[in-house]
Amino acid sequence: MDLEQVEILFDREQVMTRVKELGQEITNDYQGKNLLVVGILKGAFIFMADLVREIDLPLEIDFMDVSSYGVSTVSSGEVRIVKDLDYSIRKKDVLIIEDIVDTGLTLHYIKEILKKRGPRSIKICCLLDKPSRRKAEIIPEYVGFSIPDNFIVGYGLDYAEQYRNYPAVCILKPSVYEK
Ligand code: 5GP
Numbered sequence: 001m002d003l004e005q006v007e008i009l010f011d012r013e014q015v016m017t018r019v020k021e022l023g024q025e026i027t028n029d030y031q032g033k034n035l036l037v038v039g040i041l042k043g044a045f046i047f048m049a050d051l052v053r054e055i056d057l058p059l060e061i062d063f064m065d066v067s068s069y070g071v072s073t074v075s076s077g078e079v080r081i082v083k084d085l086d087y088s089i090r091k092k093d094v095l096i097i098e099d100i101v102d103t104g105l106t107l108h109y110i111k112e113i114l115k116k117r118g119p120r121s122i123k124i125c126c127l128l129d130k131p132s133r134r135k136a137e138i139i140p141e142y143v144g145f146s147i148p149d150n151f152i153v154g155y156g157l158d159y160a161e162q163y164r165n166y167p168a169v170c171i172l173k174p175s176v177y178e179k
Pocket residue numbers: 043098099100101102103104105106107150151152153157158159
């Protein structure tokens with residue numbers, strides 16, 4: 001990790017402690033259900049890989065990739081499905097795994113799309129939540145850490161596709177992107 005570019009917010013150990021707690025909570029809540037864990041690419045891939053190994057239940061895994069419709073329509077929250085789920089979610093208890101909820105517009109849109117497909121339930125689990133930035137009414141059922149409005153990289157999150165491999169959750173120093 002280049003500590004001239006990033007500042008550690010939560011180190012690997014703090015993250016794993018919290019991921020274990022979330023896994024236990026989810027294990028308790030989903031007893032006897034039909035759990036399908038849906039990861040939103042790419043940011044959630046590391047969080048999801050750690051989290052599912054802390055869930056002691058039978059479960060299925062699928063992935064979805066979405067992108068915003070270009071800069072001018074970002075605020076509308078309209079997203080394009082770049083990769084849809086491979087399987088039907090009918091009668092499944094869907095748990096969406098997201099890296100970070102910011103305005104909430106992306107997840108609001110994804111939830112609306114998935115609701116129409118007849119799941120038994122849909123809940124959201126995010127590693128990070130920036131509630132101060134919310135524009136859509138999205139309240140994740142499971143939150144790793146609630147954080148102030150900083151730009152985060154590491155543990156799966158990127159800036160221009162870099163830093164995803166950093167093991168800690170880091171704040172990207174403004175000097176990097178204000179150059
Ligand atoms: P929302 O629709 O909630 O505003 O946007 C959520 C998405 O924006 C996240 O899945 C993530 O891709 C991106 N995002 C929001 N805040 C951050 C951040 O601090 N760091 C990074 N790397 N991505 C972010």
